Amino acid sequence: MKIAVITPLFSRSSELMNELTFHFPDVKNNADNRLKTKKDIIAFLQDMDGAIVGREEIDDEILSACPKLTILSRYGVGLDNLDLDTMKKRGVKLGWSGGTNSNSVAEITLSLMLSLIRNLHIATTLLKQHVWKVNGGSELTGKTIGLFGFGNIAKRVIELLAPFHCTILVFNRTQDEAEAQKYGITFASKERILEEADIISIHLPLTSESKNLFSTAEFKAMKKSAFIINTARGGIIDEEALKVALKGGEIAGAGLEAFLAEPTQDWELIDLPNLVCTPHLGGNSKESILAMGYSCIEHLKAHFAH
Numbered sequence: 001m002k003i004a005v006i007t008p009l010f011s012r013s014s015e016l017m018n019e020l021t022f023h024f025p026d027v028k029n030n031a032d033n034r035l036k037t038k039k040d041i042i043a044f045l046q047d048m049d050g051a052i053v054g055r056e057e058i059d060d061e062i063l064s065a066c067p068k069l070t071i072l073s074r075y076g077v078g079l080d081n082l083d084l085d086t087m088k089k090r091g092v093k094l095g096w097s098g099g100t101n102s103n104s105v106a107e108i109t110l111s112l113m114l115s116l117i118r119n120l121h122i123a124t125t126l127l128k129q130h131v132w133k134v135n136g137g138s139e140l141t142g143k144t145i146g147l148f149g150f151g152n153i154a155k156r157v158i159e160l161l162a163p164f165h166c167t168i169l170v171f172n173r174t175q176d177e178a179e180a181q182k183y184g185i186t187f188a189s190k191e192r193i194l195e196e197a198d199i200i201s202i203h204l205p206l207t208s209e210s211k212n213l214f215s216t217a218e219f220k221a222m223k224k225s226a227f228i229i230n231t232a233r234g235g236i237i238d239e240e241a242l243k244v245a246l247k248g249g250e251i252a253g254a255g256l257e258a259f260l261a262e263p264t265q266d267w268e269l270i271d272l273p274n275l276v277c278t279p280h281l282g283g284n285s286k287e288s289i290l291a292m293g294y295s296c297i298e299h300l301k302a303h304f305a306h
């Protein structure tokens with residue numbers, strides 16, 4: 001079987017590459033990230049039986065040009081870059097690595113929460129400019145947290161928040177009351193969360209329903225003292241509206257880990273003092289790099305064993 005590794009992130013780990021080539025000796029690797037266009041991806045995938053993909057866009061045009069492909073194993077969790085309908089139509093299987101990076105993202109979410117509420121990002125910036133200004137913010141303990149999504153990452157965030165005794169309100173598509181009791185949360189409407197939350201954190205996939213879920217009206221409905229965090233996908237927050245809200249003091253601050261365009265070039269947004277930001281590193285701890293990779297290899301092994 002010929003396996004393509006499209007995402008250069010996978011081959012950062014020699015352990016993963018060794019394991020993959022042990023099971024599949026015929027591996028083509030995009031280690032130097034040279035696939036820049038759709039044409040490049042098609043040429044790379046053309047003769048392949050399976051592929052490990054990161055966040056590269058794989059659409060109908062690519063799939064129809066690569067008829068030998070029978071599985072895409074996703075190195076990561078979000079599926080917004082894959083045309084799932086076409087994959088189904090063409091009988092291309094999906095290897096999904098759900099949960100493999102949830103602790104990693106949840107820890108970054110907690111870091112962003114603490115940074116925002118205790119002013120760490122602002123204090124760091126000022127001190128590096130040799131300005132000694134003391135503003136220790138508020139404590140996270142006892143605050144009301146609004147989570148959008150109740151999947152693997154949101155549930156891990158809830159577990160990590162346990163020692164902080166927060167009130168946790170959750171907006172989700174489906175509402176399982178037994179799970180709500182288990183996690184000690186309350187399902188709530190978007191409106192209630194906007195009105196009551198001290199920190200909102202987004203853990204939804206990017207879909208047509210979640211695109212621009214947070215825009216001007218939502219920021220106006222939030223408390224002026226509230227913060228918003230997005231570790232999910234750019235596009236769920238309207239970045240133009242966010243800039244206006246952050247500049248105008250409609251909300252107190254934001255934590256962004258995912259951006260509309262990545263790498264972002266929106267320096268007007270990045271330079272805002274009440275923004276704390278990371279370059280989409282949430283799912284990339286040493287531990288999750290291995291967990292995502294081994295999950296991909298297991299998908300390929302199971303698929304080609306049949």
Ligand SMILES: NC(=O)C1=CN([C@@H]2O[C@H](COP(=O)(O)OP(=O)(O)OC[C@H]3O[C@@H](n4cnc5c(N)ncnc54)[C@H](OP(=O)(O)O)[C@@H]3O)[C@@H](O)[C@H]2O)C=CC1
Binds near residue numbers: 078098205210281283
């Ligand atoms: N920054 C990073 O490095 C990473 C970012 N991510 C992003 O985070 C997202 C969430 O990850 P994860 O928790 O693992 O995913 P899960 O699939 O475990 O959870 C997704 C949750 O979103 C809910 N949901 C889906 N669509 C809607 C909707 N339209 N309205 C309300 N709720 C909805 C689901 O509801 P239901 O219970 O009904 O299915 C589910 O609770 C990923 O899709 C990805 O984009 C993921 C990993 C790493």
Ligand SMILES: O=C(O)C(=O)CO
Binds near residue numbers: 075076078283284
């Ligand atoms: O798993 C994901 O979806 C990520 O964004 C990180 O790789």
